[in-house]
Amino acid sequence: MAETAYGGARPYGRIREGLRAYRLITAMWIRSTMAYRASFAMTTLGNFAATALDFVVILLMFSRIDALGGYQLPEVAFLYGLSATAFGLADLALGSMDRLGRRLRDGTLDTLLVRPAPVLAQVAADRFAVRRLGRLVQGVCVLGYALSALDIAWTPLKVAMIPLMLLSGGAIFCSVFVVGAAFQFVAQDASEVQNSFTYGGQTLLQYPPSIFAKELVRGVTFVLPLAFVNWLPALYVLGRPYPLDLPAWVAFTPPLVAAGCCALAGLAWRAGLRSYRSTGS
Amino acid sequence: MNSGFRGAADAGGDAMEGAFIELDRVEKVFDVLKRTGFLRRERRQVRAVDSISFTVARGEMVGYIGPNGAGKSTTIKMLTGILTPSGGRLRVAGIDPSRERTRLAQRIGVVFGQRTTLWWDLPLIDSYRLMHRMYRIPDARYRENLDRCVELLELGSLLDVPVRQLSLGQRMRGDIAAALLHDPEVLYLDEPTIGLDVISKARVREFLRDLNAERGTTVLLTTHDLQDIEQLCSRVMVIDHGRLMYDGPLAGLHEVGDSERTLVVDLERELPPIEAPPARVVKVEGPRQWLAFPASRSAAPLVARIAAEYPLVDLSVREPDIEAVIAKMLHSLEDAAPQLRSERTVS
Amino acid sequence: MGTGRLYAAVAAGGFRRYATYRTATAAGVFTNTVFGVILAYTYLALWQERPHLGGYDEAQALTYVWIGQALLVAVSVMGGGFEDELMERIRTGDIAIDLYRPADLQLWWLAGDLGRALFQLLARGVAPMVAGVLLFPLALPTRPLTWLAFLAAVTLAVVVSFAIRFLVALSAFWLLDGTGVAQISWITATFCSGMLLPLNVFPGALGEIVRALPWASLIQAPADILLGAADPLPVFARQLAWAAALLAAGRMLQSVATRRVVVQGG
Numbered sequence: 001m002a003e004t005a006y007g008g009a010r011p012y013g014r015i016r017e018g019l020r021a022y023r024l025i026t027a028m029w030i031r032s033t034m035a036y037r038a039s040f041a042m043t044t045l046g047n048f049a050a051t052a053l054d055f056v057v058i059l060l061m062f063s064r065i066d067a068l069g070g071y072q073l074p075e076v077a078f079l080y081g082l083s084a085t086a087f088g089l090a091d092l093a094l095g096s097m098d099r100l101g102r103r104l105r106d107g108t109l110d111t112l113l114v115r116p117a118p119v120l121a122q123v124a125a126d127r128f129a130v131r132r133l134g135r136l137v138q139g140v141c142v143l144g145y146a147l148s149a150l151d152i153a154w155t156p157l158k159v160a161m162i163p164l165m166l167l168s169g170g171a172i173f174c175s176v177f178v179v180g181a182a183f184q185f186v187a188q189d190a191s192e193v194q195n196s197f198t199y200g201g202q203t204l205l206q207y208p209p210s211i212f213a214k215e216l217v218r219g220v221t222f223v224l225p226l227a228f229v230n231w232l233p234a235l236y237v238l239g240r241p242y243p244l245d246l247p248a249w250v251a252f253t254p255p256l257v258a259a260g261c262c263a264l265a266g267l268a269w270r271a272g273l274r275s276y277r278s279t280g281s
Numbered sequence: 282m283n284s285g286f287r288g289a290a291d292a293g294g295d296a297m298e299g300a301f302i303e304l305d306r307v308e309k310v311f312d313v314l315k316r317t318g319f320l321r322r323e324r325r326q327v328r329a330v331d332s333i334s335f336t337v338a339r340g341e342m343v344g345y346i347g348p349n350g351a352g353k354s355t356t357i358k359m360l361t362g363i364l365t366p367s368g369g370r371l372r373v374a375g376i377d378p379s380r381e382r383t384r385l386a387q388r389i390g391v392v393f394g395q396r397t398t399l400w401w402d403l404p405l406i407d408s409y410r411l412m413h414r415m416y417r418i419p420d421a422r423y424r425e426n427l428d429r430c431v432e433l434l435e436l437g438s439l440l441d442v443p444v445r446q447l448s449l450g451q452r453m454r455g456d457i458a459a460a461l462l463h464d465p466e467v468l469y470l471d472e473p474t475i476g477l478d479v480i481s482k483a484r485v486r487e488f489l490r491d492l493n494a495e496r497g498t499t500v501l502l503t504t505h506d507l508q509d510i511e512q513l514c515s516r517v518m519v520i521d522h523g524r525l526m527y528d529g530p531l532a533g534l535h536e537v538g539d540s541e542r543t544l545v546v547d548l549e550r551e552l553p554p555i556e557a558p559p560a561r562v563v564k565v566e567g568p569r570q571w572l573a574f575p576a577s578r579s580a581a582p583l584v585a586r587i588a589a590e591y592p593l594v595d596l597s598v599r600e601p602d603i604e605a606v607i608a609k610m611l612h613s614l615e616d617a618a619p620q621l622r623s624e625r626t627v628s
Numbered sequence: 629m630g631t632g633r634l635y636a637a638v639a640a641g642g643f644r645r646y647a648t649y650r651t652a653t654a655a656g657v658f659t660n661t662v663f664g665v666i667l668a669y670t671y672l673a674l675w676q677e678r679p680h681l682g683g684y685d686e687a688q689a690l691t692y693v694w695i696g697q698a699l700l701v702a703v704s705v706m707g708g709g710f711e712d713e714l715m716e717r718i719r720t721g722d723i724a725i726d727l728y729r730p731a732d733l734q735l736w737w738l739a740g741d742l743g744r745a746l747f748q749l750l751a752r753g754v755a756p757m758v759a760g761v762l763l764f765p766l767a768l769p770t771r772p773l774t775w776l777a778f779l780a781a782v783t784l785a786v787v788v789s790f791a792i793r794f795l796v797a798l799s800a801f802w803l804l805d806g807t808g809v810a811q812i813s814w815i816t817a818t819f820c821s822g823m824l825l826p827l828n829v830f831p832g833a834l835g836e837i838v839r840a841l842p843w844a845s846l847i848q849a850p851a852d853i854l855l856g857a858a859d860p861l862p863v864f865a866r867q868l869a870w871a872a873a874l875l876a877a878g879r880m881l882q883s884v885a886t887r888r889v890v891v892q893g894g
Contacts, residue, residue, distance in 0.1 A: 021415065024411060024415055025411075028400055028403065028411055031403055032400060032401070032402040032403055035402045035403070035443070036402075036805070039807065042808035043808070043811065046812065049815055050815050053815065053818060053819050053824065057825050060825055060829065060830060060831065061674055061825070061829075064681060064829065065674065066677075067677065068673050106396075107396065108396050110363050110393070111391075111393060113362065113363045114363065114389070114391045115386055116383045116386035116387045116415065117415060118383070187651050189651035189652040189655065190654070191652075192652065192655040192656050193658055193659065195659050196658055196663070200662045200663055200666060203663070204666050207666075207669070207673075211673035212669045216665070216669070274365075277363065277365045278364070278365050279311060279312065
């Protein structure tokens, strides 16, 4: 159902309105977190350590080998850093959306529906957790190491690809979070399915595409376009071939793919919310 | 008394006087999946709200009661725009709630009895500051409304206390204030006095009465406490199985249900049963006697008569239980001719 | 009711409690399978580079992945068992009620956790393993005796895991907020159990250390038995030793904590 308060015909106004509500609510959660500083410090550190383990495993692997799927450690670290940072951004922004199922079960989603702000923004900001910075920082560290260790002939275009990948990748992961939350309107207990695509997707992208089966690579290129987070653009930066036969310009399409994903996620969210408002369950 | 609130009547001119809330044959049908085997499920349709029609005028204070699962909260959810009706027409202040949820939200206030919307770990005032910004309440208006709520709900000493440290009654008062800072024209309250002690209940009721009298805020409340209705609402609606069974004054509800109040009389000594029709003695225990009399009648003449004829020490009146009243009413409606039902619902 | 029957009833309760979340279980199976597939390809690449790494051939390495996914939830590598509830009871003081129950605190929670583990093994262990068999060439044993030995090792793994988490939960008697300790606990367990990478692939001294720690009993020990990479008896002995030592430590900590509750009145 079109919520015309800020204009279904004026989506721009709705987005601004949503961002405003998101900012207001996250500020409240940050203040709440600061009520328990020690716990906050500990969980942020834990968040950092838990995600760092993934990279430690890669280091352990490289203690026994020189190349994985034909990629050297700095190259794998590059893929890892891009994937982890892009995901870290999305996780920080929307990582608590899987709590929607709980709100549906205990009926507290209704308290958000009587507020004059878009529900998506309110759910996205719900339980905003600053400790998720730990994951983001860890990703940035690995990316920093990779950039210093890589031997690349940098061009302005290749340099510009880095922020472009992080932002587009973050947006792609954000839309996965939103679709996952929308799915919970249908299956309230299924929040873990979303983990397969978010955390699972991030793990997949940490490794070079050359080690995976062609069908899997095709799946994450054409069906669930995670390959646009880092694989396609990063392989251009690294000057390596993509396992699938794709034209070179595809490496520059992540922003378009991200925009498409966000639009689809928005539609999925709308459908989910509409089904909730017609069934009340 | 000066009113810090803006008068509701001049807040919006788009709703006709006399029909602030309008429901015309509103329905809500749910598909319920019931597990009948390990994987087998049965689909069943449930009419949570079955063709309900009523109107509420600006400034009315209406009690909305019925057994659990009767459709009360489904109705409230449709009125607030949370749920989309399956059929019929619904308008609040001229707005279709399900289509223009966020625009309506600016004009209504909602208090969910058992679900606080306050921020658990933050001082109470922080929740109000969020309301201030989220509802874009003009600064002067916000300060005025906050001051008034703080004064009347006695929140002054609580503003800097984290919400998790508030008692249930304090939290409810805090929640009511939060729902009123943006000058809503209508306030929906879901069980506003549930779990509160006697003093907190009285304070909440007094505040709601003042709010309605001074500001003309329309109030719709669901409750299990008959005293809420008695002390606040001139009008009560009873819903059962998704249908509106009664709509009228509380006294009429007692009449329909033949419900009775009880007068407990303590005499100076043991005496034979008191004779004071229409009241009749239902129990005698030493010098104490219990007299039942129709709830629709005033207790005053009865008390005067007994005081004049018998040596009184003390007396008290016991109210009938709301569940009992409703149950009796529903029972008598089932027995009565069908036209009674339609008469009542049309009124 | 006999003592044995009491704990059997508690275990059955633990089983049923988790059995009610069907959708969540199905979603979890899906996640285990997805992670299994991703991990399997990384192991394939690793073993292609270094065949017979850690003494496993390629099929064994792939099988190891799916054993890990099958056991992850059953042996509570990443938490999610009874410990959150026990911590909450300690925090709210409800633990005092448990102490007056005519049952041993540690055994009571162990029984419940064993019931939970049995459900998780059946629900979240079997399905991912079947997926693994369908998708990859695995090296699963055909001798029933090997499977029996594996199940015994899994049972011991659950007990060792329980004993560790019991200690973690009891820390709530002394710490205001136990989430930090719980977090350190599951991060350590994830790394040191062999969940992410078989412990015999860990290089040099680090490998020696992690293989000697109690967490090796959780994934590495049962996996080695199923893969036929280790003689069952020494593995059992090591698991039993850790289980006994950690349960005894838990019992000691429990009696210290109990005295504290009795003295302070909760």
